[in-house]
Amino acid sequence: MSAHLKTIEQRLLWLSHWMIHNANHIRPKADGIKVGGHQASSASMVSIMTALYFQSLRPEDRVAVKPHASPIFHAIQYLMGNQTRERMENFRGYGGVQSYPSRTKDIDDVDFSTGSVGLGVAVTSFASIVQDYIQAKSWGGDQKMGRMIALVGDAELDEGNIYEALQEGWKNDLRNCWWIIDYNRQSLDGVVREGLFKRIEQIFDAFGWDVVRVKYGHLQRAAFEEIGGDKLRQWIDDCPNQLYSALTFMGGAIWRERLMDALGDQGDVTALIERRTDVELAELMENLGGNCVQTMADTFAAIDHDRPVCFLAYTIKGWGTPIAGHKDNHGGLMNKTQMGDWQDHMGVPQGQEWDKFATIADPTAFEIELKKTPFFTKGPRRFIDDVIDVPKIELTSDREISTQMAFGKILDSLSKCDNKFAERIVTTSPDVTGTTNLGPWVNRRKLFARDHQEDTFKNENIPSTAKWEFTPEGQHIELGIAEMNLFLLLAAAGLSHSVFGKRLIPIGTVYDPFVSRGLDALNYACYQDARFMIVGTPSGVTLSYEGGAHQSIASPLIGMSQDGLAAFEPAFADELAVIMEWSFNHLQKDGESDPDERTWLRDETGGSVYLRLTTNPIEQPGKRVDDAFKQGAIDGAYWLREPGPNCEVVIAYQGAVAPEAIKAAGTIGEGRRDVGVLAVTSADRLNAGWTAAQRARTNGNKAAASHIETILQGLPRNCVLITVIDGHPATLSWMGGVWGHKTISHGVEHFGQTGSIADLYRHFRLDADALVSSASELSLGRQIPHIRSVG
Incomplete structure (x- = not known):
């Protein structure tokens, strides 16, 4: 395609800009506001992307496209027949081409979603690590090694997560990774500072990258x-x-x-x-390396190694258009007059604006040549891997145990198995492997590295519970303490079945309060529909002596609000076992179906799972095998103490405060005829099912009833719900709205502090005495508000 690169470049420049112009100046507007589309940011990338896609890429390569270059990407797909004119005409409209490339919402072949700047860049380095991980395994197959490529806006280099990823890549001997920086030196609010490229080169060089500066065109x-x-x-x-x-x-x-x-x-x-004429002089001065398609093609072709490479491609923002170089062109658009003049300049006849080959003398011959482009010869490059059978997972205990310890025991049990499921598990943690109970798993399954590394402590005969040997067969990827990297690695590993054709079961652990530190990357991973299990532990003020900086408050609400993530907070080991077995199946589902009318949840679509666990050992309820308990734990709640027809009080708890709820129910029951105890394992699933059932009823299915509605429907109207959680009280306070029961909600709304568990439970009114006190208000005839938050 070398002889046609300039022609392709000009076609892509036109099609991308016409798509944006159509959306803003021709298509009828429903709300009168600018649709947008970043014409200038697209133009600066057109030569780079033409050289990359039509000469350099191979089918096994994967690309994360700079968010603002989305129009160029979609123009490429349109030119190749992988995108429809209908969707192009509806750019940024409902059902149309997305503002930024999306794996789940665009119909063309998006490798990695981008949008929140910096994340699409960094995920390519973790995808490369995952590719190495798969290649090192006996089951990895003989798939060709691809290059993981990011197209990077220079302003994205302000994002801190990029530098965290650079460090992690260096520690993991990163290879087969290219970052191509669109160095147009203009950002949203201004022009990038002088001399930035010198700092960029020094940083990349320090982390072992080759830096290729592409400054001048031919x-x-x-x-x-x-x-x-x-x-x-x-x-x-x-x-x-x-x-x-x-x-x-x-x-x-x-x-x-x-x-x-x-x-x-x-x-x-x-x-x-x-x-030179004025036109020729302008063409010369604007012929920077990144705006010269042949220069970029030659530069890419010259790389003959697998070391990571940073290409610093000098470009002009808005190159080739009337708004090139203007300070305000980031969100600027060509007006109708400018577009008309530019259309004449580009040689596109009136009425042929959407014609893919409008300026091509022999469209048939040109299309034949396009179809020979190596990157597109194998068609869509999304793979499908088989669903892996999940073994039976059981764990019961007659003694006190924490859910965090139970999690470690379950993984330790899986580590002893010799089956396909166990070999596909990959664990990871940001420097908290031991303190989140992954130690036994790692001791048996070892840490991953491309080359074998001895455990010095073992070789020197120094006793240690951590027998951490690095080996290509290892199944744990140890990370530094950056939580953004954790979620980016989970995103890459959670897409391995689609990107590399080999299914992984990724499990990450993190201190629960620090879920918030990686929240942008967590959202990014879920938006891509990556499949993984994240375990937040230890959690809540139950962590006690660690103090407020390590005690989570809002994470249950994060679990409820995050799309693509089913959040659970079990109290007991047997609940956790049931939930984990369900979760491992849930991670692998990818179906389409109507909602399950028992819960009104769309479980057949699958998704990721978040487990909020704790270090506090609590007394276990003994062996439970009834189906109602198991199904309830999965659906989100079950009766630990079922209420009778005259129930006056129900205590609904989630997580580690179970003993306080049970104790309070016993005390209240001494003076009241009927007290129920509702074990909530997932406020997230209960709430999602409730809102889904409400929508179904609105749409005409009057019989729709969610799990929480079914559970609570037999309670007398005057029954009061007392909810309690070691987390924000809003997690459970909504339950009063299901059937209109008065609700008193106990939880944590303020930063914690050091102290014993008893001290902190008493301080935040999570203890049994506080729950009993709330119930006592009823007998005193006090007016109880519909929902009141305590603590």
Whole structure:
């Protein structure tokens, strides 16, 4: 395709910009506001993406496209027949091409979703690590190693998670990763500071990357060979970013004026300038390396190793359009007059704006050549791997045990298994492997590294409970303490079945309060429909002596609000076993079906799972095998103490406060005829089912009833719900709205502090005495508000 690269580039430039123009200036507007679309940010990437997609990429390569270059990406797919005109015409509209590339919402072949800047960049390095992990395994197959490539806006380099990822990549001997930086030196609010590229090069070099600076296009390099060309090159190198952008916007005549003022009295260079018309001079000065398609193609082709590479491609924002170089062009759009003039310049006939081959003399021959493009020859590159059978998971205990310890025991039990499921588990943790009870699993299954590394403590005969040997067969990827990296690795591993054709069962552990530190990356992973289990532990003020900085409050609400993530907070080991077995199946589902009318949840679509666990050992209820308990634990709640027909009080708890709820129910029951205890394992699933059932009834299915509605429907109207959780009280307070029962909600709304569990439970009114006190208000005849938060 080398001979056609310039033609393709110009077609992509037109199609992407027409799509944006159509959305903003031609398509009827429903609400009168700008649709947007980043014409300038697309234009700066068009040469890079043309060279990459139509000459350099192979089918096994994967690309994360700069969010604002989405129009170029979709134009590529449209040109290749993988995107429809209907969706292109509906760019940023309902059901149309998405604003930013989306694996789940776009119909074309998006490798990695992008949108929250920086995350799509960093995920490519973790995808490369996952690729190495799979290749090292006996079951990894012989699939070709691909390059994980990120197209990066230079302003994205302000994002801290990029540098966290660089460090993690260095520790894991990163390879087969390219980051191509669109160095247009303009961001949303201004022009990037002078000399930034020097800092960028130093950073990448420090982490073992090759840095390839692509500054000059072929026209500039040829001019530099002319007599006086060295002086022109020096002027370009010395010109401040803002001035270069401004001169680009003003055009050829102004370029001539400024260059002649600066260089015109130096003889040789004067002739170089005067040999060119204003149009030719502007074309020369705007022919930076990143805007020269052949230069980019040659640069990519010259890489003959698997070391990570950072390409620093100099570009002009808005290149090739009337708004090139303008300070305000980030969100700017060509107006109708500018677009009309530009259409004439691009040679696109009126009425053929959407024609993929409008400017091509022989469309048939051209399309035949397009179909030979290596990257597209194998069609869509999404894989499907078989669903792996999940073994029976059971764990009961007659003694006190915490859910965190139970989690460790379950994984330890799985580590002893010799089956496909166990071999596909990959665990990871941000420097808290031991303290989140992954130690026994790692001791048996070892840590992953491409090359074997001895355990020095073991070799020196120093006793240690951590027998941490690094080996290609290892199944734990140890990370540094950056939680963003944890969720990005889970995102990459959770897409392995689709990206690499090999299903993994990724499990990550993190201190529960620090879920918030990686929340952007967690949301990003779920938006891509990556499949993983995240275990937040230890959690809540139950952590006691660690203090408020390590005690989570809002994480249950995060679990409820995060799409694509089923959140659970079991209190007992047997609940956890049931939930984990269900979860491992849930991670692998990818079906379409109507909601399950028992819960009104769409479980057949599958998703990721969040477990909120704790370190506090509590007395276990003994062996339970009834189906109602098991199904209730999965659906979100079951009766631990079932109420009778005259029930006056129900205590609904979630998580580690179970003993306080049970104790309070016993005390209240001494003076009241009937007290129920509702074990909530997932407020998330209960609430989601409730709202889904309400929608179903609104849509005409009057018989729709969710799990929580079914559970609570037999309670007398005057029954009071007392809810309690070691977390924000809003997690459970909504339950009063299901059937209109008065509700008193206990929980944690303020930062914790150090102290014993008893001290903190008493302080936050999570203890049995506080629950009994709330019930006592009833007998005193006090007016209880519909919902009141205590603590």
